[in-house]
Amino acid sequence: MDLAVFWFILIAVLWTGYLVLEGFDFGVAMLMEKVGKGDRGRRTALNTIGPVWDGNEVWLLTAGGATFAAFPEWYATLFSGFYLPLLLILLALIVRAVAIEYRGKINDDAWRRRWDWVIMGSAWVPSILWGVAFANIVRGVPIDETFTYTGGFFNLLNPYALLGGATTLALFLSHGAIFLSLKTDGEVRERAEAVARRMAPIALVIAAVFAIWTQVAYGVAWTWIAVVVAAVGLAVAVVAGRIGRYGYAFTGNAVAIAFAVVLIFGSLYPDVMPSSTDPAFSLTVQNASSTDYTLTVMTWVAVILTPVVLLYQGWTYWVFRRRLSAENIPEHNSLTFLKK
């Protein structure tokens, strides 16, 4: 197989890993107030992702680094073109990482409350904006003959892209609720299950509209398969949630997110970033990629390391497989800021 095509697929895989994993991280954070009802409940929710969220985020850094190495033109056009949305995402990720680590460090209600709001708020922003970004990539944006984005910020806010944002938001909310249903016990679990039962059908409807729009406007014949599989995944999530089988529901959601990525990347191919100015200016798998030599090197690295990463990340989930309930949460640490 052509190495550039292989890397196109690999980058889709990395994004799938990121969206499936950080998708539930974001969902949990957005829902921690709703399912938590009080400090202990919020902490229970937050600690379900405690040991893993940092590792999950690395999928994004790997996707970014891999794009830089394998498709430098794509990396350059995308990140300089989608400047402000990306800035918002980065700011959200920065404060989020710090908020999660710092919230419990000082025993003070106001301190914790403020960081809680940061944790929640900083999950909403990327949950919406990743959808907006991917929808814009599929739709095509103004790119000139030097592969430079010429569209500005408001170009990115079109109905289709906003629907994309709503789709990732709904998917992540549902994904997070299902994850919480799997990982918690007691009252938090009851509330999480209620949210999951409500969110799953909503996610199904919004995602279906987005998927069909994508397919009709930008898809090719075979990507209908992706639409159907994603729809089946979301339907499984709805049904499994109703009968209380959240393991299946989670799998269904993960499959749906994966096939949403298949749909997007499948619709894009052979472009990686179509130009709405003139199709001749589009960035393609071939004209945006690195040399064969670089791709060969990177292929060896990826083939050797990816299984190792999957192995130890999988092990982490196994180590922390137990459900959490409010009773498992220890007392707050006793440190407060010293009064001068």
Add this chain to the structure above:
Amino acid sequence: MEVLELARWQFGITTVYHFILVPLTIGLSTMVAILQTAWVRTGNDKYLRLTKFYGKLLLINFALGVATGIVQEFQFGMNWAEYSRFVGDVFGAPLAMEALAAFFLESTFLGLWIFGWDKLPKKVHLATVWAFAIGSILSAYFIIAANSWMQHPVGAEFNEETGRAEMTDIWAVLTNNTTLVAFPHVIATAFLVAGTFVAGIAVWWMVKKSREDRNHADLGMYRTAARFGAVVMLVSGIGVVVTGDIQAKLMFEQQPIKMAAAEGLVATPVGPAPFSLFTIGNLAGDDPDSVHHILEIPYFLSYMATGDWEGEVKGLDELQEIYAERYGAVDENGEEIEYRPNLAVTYWSFRLMIGLAVFSAALCVAIFWFTRKGRAIDQEWMSKLALISLPMPFLAASFGWIFTEMGRQPFVVAPNPTGSDQVMLMTTFGVSDATSVGEVATSLVAFTVIYAVLGIFWYRLIQRYASEGAAHVTYEEPSDDSDRPMSFAY
């Protein structure tokens, strides 16, 4: 202000800020791993207490370090898109390798370490902190390899058809001689930062406790930590000097203009070159008379640069001519290209990098002396020296970074005098075309403000946890009891 200027400020601010945090993470993670190893091997409670004490400080630091690291990877695409297009084929590889080989390791095993105390068997849990420490060192290696390639491009050639640098030899990129000296220099610095940090806090506590009670039970523990820190300082200090010296000699070869600027050496000296300790003048670099060396060590610069006490060192004027001849005298607007980096910044950052390390040296010697034969430190002035020394290696490391980056200007990819001269890029041509002044200004302000606010929290938490001291901790054997509270939770 133009996009170029703003983008440079942004890169400088975000990178230096990130690099204040990173060396501590690298050094401290390994030191915590050593402390935990000592506990697992000896079962001595004091090692467990120190592991948890310094471990908490490590976590506070790592959180902000990792958060600010995310920006670094995307900033190339956002502000430096043309640079990314030019170098992506080569530069992207070590970056992607860092994520795949190092960063996954670091982040995943840190989660296991924090939350795994009561879940994993003792030795497996110990392995997680080592995996984390190794990940952070590996991470530094790949980043240094990427940066060294910008300082000294190897393993690549310029493709005229595509107009970009293309990789020809990954092995050459990963074993760049610039990398092989810069990496140990950076790692040694990281250990100097962390050794000073560990020792400084321990000394402060020792003085405090011994003033309360000459036979306080915790004195032995803090003495262990202080001496451990001092050993790390001693070994890493020697490492910093040796690698720094090798690196300087290499730099005189690879980027002579950077080193001449570091010396404020405008005219080529007649005969052996002295090393200047202190200089006044405006250091603008245009006028040799504007630079006055006050204190000089004769012959020393010649030796530093060439390994020969009589060796010739070229001045900026002569180098400017050589560069102009080789890489063009005027830019596309017909203006003369200034190949000299900012003289004042390079001169002073170079000196501060070296000078500030003296505090660690003083602290190190004092600790060995005052803790000899089982003694505890009770000298009040030692607690002051400890506190003053704490920030110094952080600053020294930052100045080192500023020096190495500013000294490379006006190039973002400096030409390799012994390789293909075509693989080079002026900073002006690296900046994004798609990005507006408003956008870069927005992000510059946003990052600066957010970093400042988070920096205050970081500082207050470090201060708060350090001033709490090493708590008494109990170790619970791992169990699968589902009702037991977690040993760590947010």
